[in-house]
Amino acid sequence: MFWEQLLNGLTLGSTYALIALGYTMVYGIVQLINFAHGEIYMFGAFAGLILVSFFGFNLIAAMLAAMLFCMLLGILVERIAYRPLRGKSSRLSALISAIGVSIFLSTLMALMAGTNTHRYPEVIAHQSYHLGSLDLSLMQILILAVSALLMIGLQFMVQKTRIGKAMRACSQDLDASYLMGINVNRVISFTFAVGSALAAAGGVMVGVYYNAVWPYMGMMAGLKAFAAAVMGGIGSIPGAMIGGLSLGIMEIMGVAYLSSSYKDAIAFGMLILVLLIRPQGLMGQKISKKV
Amino acid sequence: MPVLTLEGISQEFGGLRALDGVNMVVEEGEIFGIIGPNGAGKTTLFNIITGIYVPSEGDLIFKERRINRMATHNIARLGIGRTFQNIRLFNKLSVLDNVRVGSHGISRSGFFKSLLGLPSMLREEKEIKSRAEELLELVGLYDKKMEYADNLAYGEQRRLEIARALALKPSLLLLDEPAAGMNSGEKVELMKFIEQIRQEMKLTILLVEHDMSLVMTICERIAVLDYGRKIAEGPPEEIKNDERVIQSYLGVGA
Amino acid sequence: MNGLDAAITQYIDPYYLRIMILLGINIILALGLNLITGVTGQLSMGHAGFMSIGAYTSAILSMQFGFSYLMALLAGAAVAAFFGFLIGIPTLRLEGDYLAMVTIGFAEIIRVFFLNFEPGGKAVGLSGIPQHTNFITVWLIALLIIALNTRLLKSRMGRAFYAIRENEIAAASTGIDTTRLKILAFTAGSFLGGLGGGLYSHYMYYINPQDFGFMKSIELLNMVILGGMGSIPGTILGSFILTLAPEMLRIVAEYRLLFYGALLVILMIFRPNGILGDVRIYDLKKRWGRKEVKTCQS
Structure with missing residues (x-):
């Protein structure tokens, strides 16, 4: 029972982590809570659904295509709604703009697809493997494997490549990076693209795993993922991973051992508790006041 | 009568010793200057006096009262006013x-x-x-x-x-690099102004400054910090001729 | 006063009357949030949580404990203020967006609590709340709140709140107890949130936890930021626009929210500091009042 729940928690948590990474990377560079990020995730789930249902894509191909589509969407959103505000306004106006995008995108999808819940056709065999007393479904294995792969890839990119170095420089000091000749706008676009792609992968996998896709699925998932990013220490990439996993585990355990009607409250309650004990989040660095 | 006394003040930031056993006594009504190269710990000292940092070691006494662990706003209410090196206005x-x-x-x-x-x-x-x-x-x-x-x-x-x-x-005013970015004409005005407010408002003034001529002109006493330690203290004439100060700070040309 | 209300009900179209009543309630709610976020700079994204506490508390008190309307409103506001005080405490340690997350989490917890709260009718909601709120009561209270807010923000305390938003360290070094004042702003702002909630439940007859979800908090935050952070006329204007916008957009029917979302983006691009964010009465007077007087440049 316990191990089963832990596995479920890890599965849910790794999808939170995938979405949380987008929040944390964008936040790390432009200090914006990108509220439209949950909607990108929702668009990813729908893109995958359409490709699988109408174009006969297999799951992996649909996921890759959805990631590509959301990359473009993420770049577009940044261009239209955030870039014009950068540098000339407070962070809060950018936040409102992000909320506007979020409302716009979820309504757009509701108009196109209706507000009903859609289901993926059977794209993956209902097969499960036994690991001792543990039941492991194929989809769970896929989610865990794909998430791990994407996160390792991301970590490699951020640490080892030129663009990753530029991203790290921008997250330290945007102005100084600009003065050092880094094309800041390009780095920001790239960050949005990568974050959006990760969210899309999460969206497709959640859509299949829970067999439900609907236009407002982005809101609660987005809030939870943001909570995970904050819990891990916003701006920190390993923090988002750990935050996502712990939030997923806590939520599943809370439902299993406490009460299912308080599901959402448990996740947020844990978050508040963590922040009260460690105000900078699990992996965040303590920022000493600069005077 | 001493207004402000620092006894063995040390400050560590994650293993880095920004201040190391600094002793200092500021007398009522004087203009006291603190000089030192960048990173010597001058601004840190101000932040300790105003309660933004709590010193790792040592005692801070303002008019016979220990203020080590007092909150910033309470220290302000005792009558310590300050300005900031990187201007902080509303x-x-x-x-x-x-x-x-x-x-x-x-x-x-x-x-x-x-x-x-x-x-x-x-x-x-x-x-x-x-x-x-x-x-x-x-x-x-x-x-x-x-x-x-x-x-x-x-x-x-x-x-x-x-x-x-x-x-x-305030009865004690802390000025953190008040002449930064000023031209020489403005500096002369500033010196006059500092002298004027000290007399009219019966102030004790503690100032951190990079501009040597300004410090040497208006301060009655000067303390020199280097790498978090006080290496000299005294009236301007004495500081100008102090071997260690010349070596570590004023340099060959001074 | 009842006669006056009867007259108003008779001569004003019920549809417009309803909008005006909701506008009055929104102004009270938004002024509360303005105090926390607009003036003191503490980003709160859970104001609807305080609203729901006020709404449920006052409704239950007047339905089951026979509280008078005014007493029920005050009690609802006081309970909300108490929770605002509790939420204000993490501000001792948390900064910026961490605090925002706590407020979101708090409001979600409150919503889930009411979804499971027996006396509040759980997910079905609470109905049969006496409809005491009318045009007169709402606007009397709203005008009183506007007047008190204006006075507060022009006082020593008001300036201290703004100072915390502008620069916390400098504020502390002028003797402002920043921690205490941040908690005070949260408490007072939540009081208004609870008051607005009480007025709302006694107007709507029926409430349900979903009325006070994350989107409601966001709507209130939009009112504060859209009008201009920290400005009372700005907050009133923001409430006005965002209360009316959904009604005006009824002509575009199901595209309503699409336009609403786009409107937020466009307004922020063209007025990044809010519509009245950098407009001061003083500047307007100067611009219009001194036209003929040629002042020499000093």
Whole structure:
């Protein structure tokens, strides 16, 4: 029972982590809570659904295509709604703009697809493997494997490549990076693209795993993922991973051992508790006041 | 009578010793200068005195009272006003409001009194305003009292910070690089101004400054910090000729 | 006063009357949030949580404990203020967006609590709340709140709140107890949130936890930021626009929210500091009042 729940928690948590990474990377560079990020995730789930249902894509191909589509969407959103505000306004106006995008995108999808819940056709065999007393479904294995792969890839990119170095420089000091000749706008676009792609992968996998896709699925998932990013220490990439996993585990355990009607409250309650004990989040660095 | 006494003040930031056993006594009514190369710990010292940092070791005594662990706002209320090296104004408030906020520590109308608009509160408001206007007159910013603080020129912002600090009616004023970015004409004016407020307001002034001629001209005593240690202290003449100071700070050309 | 209300009900179209009543309630709610976020700079994204506490508390008190309308409203506001005080405490340690997250989490917890709260009718909601709120009561209270807010923000305390938003360290060094004042702002702002909630439940007859979800908090935050952070006329204007916008957009029917979202983006691009964010009465007077007087440049 316990191990089963832990596995479920890890599965849910790794999808939170995938979405949380987008929040944390964008936040790390432009200090914006990108509220439209949950909607990108929702668009990813729908893109995958359409490709699988109408174009006969297999799951992996649909996921890759959805990631590509959301990359473009993420770049577009940044261009239209955030870039014009950068540098000339407070962070809060950018936040409102992000909320506007979020409302716009979820309504757009509701108009196109209706507000009903859609289901993926059977794209993956209902097969499960036994690991001792543990039941492991194929989809769970896929989610865990794909998430791990994407996160390792991301970590490699951020640490080892030129663009990753530029991203790290921008997250330290945007102005100084600009003065050092880094094309800041390009780095920001790239960050949005990568974050959006990760969210899309999460969206497709959640859509299949829970067999439900609907236009407002982005809101609660987005809030939870943001909570995970904050819990891990916003701006920190390993923090988002750990935050996502712990939030997923806590939520599943809370439902299993406490009460299912308080599901959402448990996740947020844990978050508040963590922040009260460690105000900078699990992996965040303590920022000493600069005077 | 000593106004401010520092006894063995040390400050560590994650293993880095920013200040190391600094002793210092500032006497009432004097202008005391702290000099030292960048990173010597001058601003850290100010932040310790004003309670922004709690010193790792040592004692801080203001008028016979230990203030080591006191919160910043309480230290301000004891009568220690300050300015900041990297100007910290309330940018989106008017120049007048900046100075009016400055007197927060010495006024007392609370939340409910403010809501109700009691006569005592209105009287206090009048006092705060007229005093703020006097101070703006003094620093030559009266004509700009309704401007937003961030629309002022750099030098004006520095003067506004001093006016704000004076609104607290401090007995000890800490000035963190007041002459930064000023031309020589402005520096001469600033020196006159510092001398004037000391006399008119019976102030003790502690200042951190890079400009040697300014420090040597107006300070009665000077302490020299280097890598967090005090390497010399005394009147300007003595400091100018101190071997260690010349070596580590004033350099060959001085 | 009842006669006056009867007259109003008779001569004003019920549809417009309803909008005006909701506008009055929104102004009270938004002024509360303005105090926390607009004036003191503490980003709160859970104001609807305080609203729901006020709404449920006052409704239950007047339905089951026979509280008078005024007493029920005050009690609802007081309970909300108490929770605001509790939420204010993490501000001792948390900064910026961490605090925002706590407020979101708090409001979600409150919503889930009411979804499971027996006396509040759980997910079904609470109905049969006496409809005491009318045009007169809402606007009397709203005008009183506007007047008190204006006085507060022009006082020593008001300036201190703004100073905390502008620069916390400098504020502390002028003798402002920043911690205490931040908690005070949260408490007072939540009081208004609870008051607005009470007025709302006694107007709507029926409430349900979903009325006070994350989107409601966001709507209130939009009112504060859209009008201009920290400005009372700005907050009133923001409430006005965002209360009316959904009604005006009824002509575009199901595209309503699409336009609403786009409107937020466009307004922020063209007025990044809010519509009245950098407009002061003083500047307007100067611009219009001194036209003929040629002042020499100093």
